[in-house]
Amino acid sequence: MKRTTTSTALAAGLALLAQSAAAEGNLNLYNFGLYTPPELLEKFSKEYDVEVTLTDFVANEEAIARVQAGGHGMDVIIVSGYFIPAFVEQGLLMESSPSEMENFNNIAEQWKSIPTDPERSYTVPWVWGTTGVMVNTKVYDGDINTAAIFLDPPEELKGSINVVPSMNDMIDMTLSYIGAEPCTTDRESLSKARDLLLSAKENWASVDYPSFEKFINEDLNASVFWSGASARIHGMNDGFEYGWPATGYMKWMDNAAILSDATNVENARLFLNFIMAPENAAMISNYTMYSNGIVGSEEFMTPELVNARELSVPDELKGAAIEQKLCGREAQDLYTRIWTELTR
Incomplete structure (x- = not known):
């Protein structure tokens, strides 16, 4: 929301100053691996006299299981947008009202509301990106904007293909490839x-x-x-290129939220406000090679990031984006059966 009075802005500023003056102690951050720039934590720690401890996890499923178990000691968690409802329904996230924070107005309009947190009652942006295919063009010189790379691979790639163990993304992209809707419960489509x-x-x-x-x-x-991960690899081996399957690729945003049983709540609130500052959001992007959804951050980004091909979806492929989401219970159970069979 746009601030309309000087007194409102002054009150917000004084509140933040009061928090800053009082800030000390600890903050425990729970995030995906290779997703947190050390210099960001160093800057926050120095600015607020707060010692930050970072704990990594591999997937949303791992993170929510640990939080559900209790006794985790975490304050702030990074959670993918499609997983937010699972956390909220179980009362695992604090309704921290980020929209009332000083830096909330820095969020780009398209990200101020997301389907799984429409009022931004719980979360603020971390980064956003896509899930597609990455290919070594020194080995393969065909079309890279196709899910056939992993579903009907060319001879030269067979035996050297990896797929990430992300059940929903994999099955959604496969369903789209065969012309079916993601999250379908149609048995014939799922069997195919x-x-x-x-x-x-x-x-x-x-x-x-x-x-x-x-x-x-x-x-x-x-x-x-x-x-973003593909952009980082391209920087170290320029043979690798990133493609957006024309039949459907995933678009997502990861977000920062405060856990409902956090012990360092005020420091957690400071951290959420801190990462919505353009310079700090750019620090996250420069490290992860993803866009961040914060207006004004571009001027602090490295040329490598600004010019990264992986961050600019070709106009003709923008319509193929599939918003990442958690399916309904029936579809999710059917997905799990497929995934169990595939990975055993």
């Missing part, structure tokens, strides 16, 4: 998707979150992968 995945698996090397070195050294030459 399952059969295609099982057949394609024979040509894969792994279902994994592999180290970047496996691509840089060309032990792996293709993968279902993320735009």
Whole structure:
């Protein structure tokens, strides 16, 4: 919301100053691995005299399981947009009202409301990106904007393909490839998707979150992968290019939220406000190679990031984006059956 009076802005500023003056102690951050710039935590720690401890996780499923178990000691968590409802329905996130924070107006209009947190009652942007395919063009010189890379792979890529163990993304992209709707409960479509995945698996090397070195050294030459991670790999081996499957690729945003049982609440609120400042949001983007949704951050971004091809979806492929979401219970159960069969 736009501030309309000087007194409102002054009150907000005084409140933030009061928080800043009182800030000390600790903050425990829970985030995906390789997703948090050390210099961001150093800056926050120095500015507010707060010691920050970072704990990594691999996937949303791992994170929510640990939070559900209790006794985790975390304050702020990074959660993918489609997973927010699962956290909220179980009372795991604090309704921290980020829209009342001083830096909230820095969020770009398209990200001030998201389907899973329409009022931004719980979350603020971390970064956003896409899930598509990454291919070594020194090995393969065909079309890279196709899910056939992993579902009906060319001979030269067979045996050196990885797919990330992200169940919903994998099945949604496969359903789109065969012309079905993501999150469908249609048994015929799901059976067709399952059969295609099982057949394609024979040509894969792994279902994994592999180290970047496996691509840089060309032990792996293709993968279902993320735009920012692909940009980082391209910077170390320029043979790798990123493609957006024309039949459908995933678009998502990861967000920062305060856990409902956080012990360092005021420091957590300071951190959410802190990452909505353009210079700090740019620090996250420069490290992760993803866009961030904060207006004004571009001027602090590195030329490598600003010019990264992976961050600019071609106009003709923008309509193929699939908003990442968690399916209904019936579809989710059917997805789980397929995934269990595929990964056993």
